[in-house]
Amino acid sequence: MTRKPPYQMPLAFYLGEPSTGPLKTVGGVPFSKLVTLWIPRQFLTSSDVDVEAFVEDVNEKLAKRRGYVLWDGQILFTPLKMSDSIELSYEGHDTLDAPPYRPWGELEREYFGLKNPYQMIEDYLDYTQSSISARILEPYLFANERISAILHGRKDNYYFYCQCHRADVVYTTAHRLVCMGCGAMHAVLRQPRTFRPKRVLTAQEWSDFFDDDGTRREEEIDLSILDFREVESIDMLWTTEKWEDAKHEFVFFARSSPEEIAEAIRGTERDPSVFLEAGWTAVPTSPPPALQVVGNSVDVDLMENAGHSIAEGVASYLAARKISDKLVTSVPQLFKGIELLLKSKLQELDARDLQDQRNTPTVLKRLAGTITDRQSCSAR
Numbered sequence: 001m002t003r004k005p006p007y008q009m010p011l012a013f014y015l016g017e018p019s020t021g022p023l024k025t026v027g028g029v030p031f032s033k034l035v036t037l038w039i040p041r042q043f044l045t046s047s048d049v050d051v052e053a054f055v056e057d058v059n060e061k062l063a064k065r066r067g068y069v070l071w072d073g074q075i076l077f078t079p080l081k082m083s084d085s086i087e088l089s090y091e092g093h094d095t096l097d098a099p100p101y102r103p104w105g106e107l108e109r110e111y112f113g114l115k116n117p118y119q120m121i122e123d124y125l126d127y128t129q130s131s132i133s134a135r136i137l138e139p140y141l142f143a144n145e146r147i148s149a150i151l152h153g154r155k156d157n158y159y160f161y162c163q164c165h166r167a168d169v170v171y172t173t174a175h176r177l178v179c180m181g182c183g184a185m186h187a188v189l190r191q192p193r194t195f196r197p198k199r200v201l202t203a204q205e206w207s208d209f210f211d212d213d214g215t216r217r218e219e220e221i222d223l224s225i226l227d228f229r230e231v232e233s234i235d236m237l238w239t240t241e242k243w244e245d246a247k248h249e250f251v252f253f254a255r256s257s258p259e260e261i262a263e264a265i266r267g268t269e270r271d272p273s274v275f276l277e278a279g280w281t282a283v284p285t286s287p288p289p290a291l292q293v294v295g296n297s298v299d300v301d302l303m304e305n306a307g308h309s310i311a312e313g314v315a316s317y318l319a320a321r322k323i324s325d326k327l328v329t330s331v332p333q334l335f336k337g338i339e340l341l342l343k344s345k346l347q348e349l350d351a352r353d354l355q356d357q358r359n360t361p362t363v364l365k366r367l368a369g370t371i372t373d374r375q376s377c378s379a380r
Ligand SMILES: [Zn+2]
Pocket: 162, 163, 164, 165, 166, 179, 180, 181, 182, 183, 184
């Protein structure tokens, strides 16, 4: 199956002042996860937090219990380091309602390999509204766990997006749903799905194939798809806030009328016009992995990609008046746009001519040949 060229989704926004350069993609450092931990009262003063002592306390709990169930159902296995880009959010001493106890029985013990991880409910009177977030380096998959399918709403014709805005949620050989964009666990299925995966990937291979700067992103790849409807309401061993939120959003956006959606997003961050009016710019981003492996109508994709390439090429060309470096982007994008338009035309005339993945000069020659043939046919 053919992998589509990058740049297809026009709706992504630079998170910075208009006119500043592009930021790094979500995730940044490969396989780093953002975790949030709430701080017990004993580490707070009237205006500050002893973050170091708190981090030490978390690490002691981890050393004793080997796992720490975070407020949202993620499980922390890795000790924190003061170098983990820790950010403090000081919200005072008000009590936080600790999340309810999560039953931890034989199945959980066996699945996670943890006898009795720490749960916040054990100190439910201590937690405050203050918290830290930390970016920890921790593998996205367990040892021996492999990616065996992409979670995708094929039947709903809608991508399954994680709350990190990436449609990179995968199903693994450990019957788990994990986002490869941010590393968050979404859910663990009680029973594995029975299918033969077309291919399995390690986390590193996933990153090589699908990340914006992945070394193999131009290679073809075929992966199995797990349809959202197959897991939408089945029995789960473990679920997280990420799963509940993403599922809720999927169901709403995939199955509501355009009017309902327009009404719901008006004035919110989901409404692109809010950003555009504020002077932000839409930038093309890579298509979701599911789009890259699902066979769509090729000529529609060629035309769409051509459109995006030309739009990007023209934008860079105009920007090059001020920043001459932009020509470096402009020229290849315009060239690519023209190439895709030619290929699309050639395919329309004779699809067989494209099967051998020819380059532009050959496409041009064939296109000229095909058009001349047709003209001489119609002239007769
Ligand atoms: Zn994510």
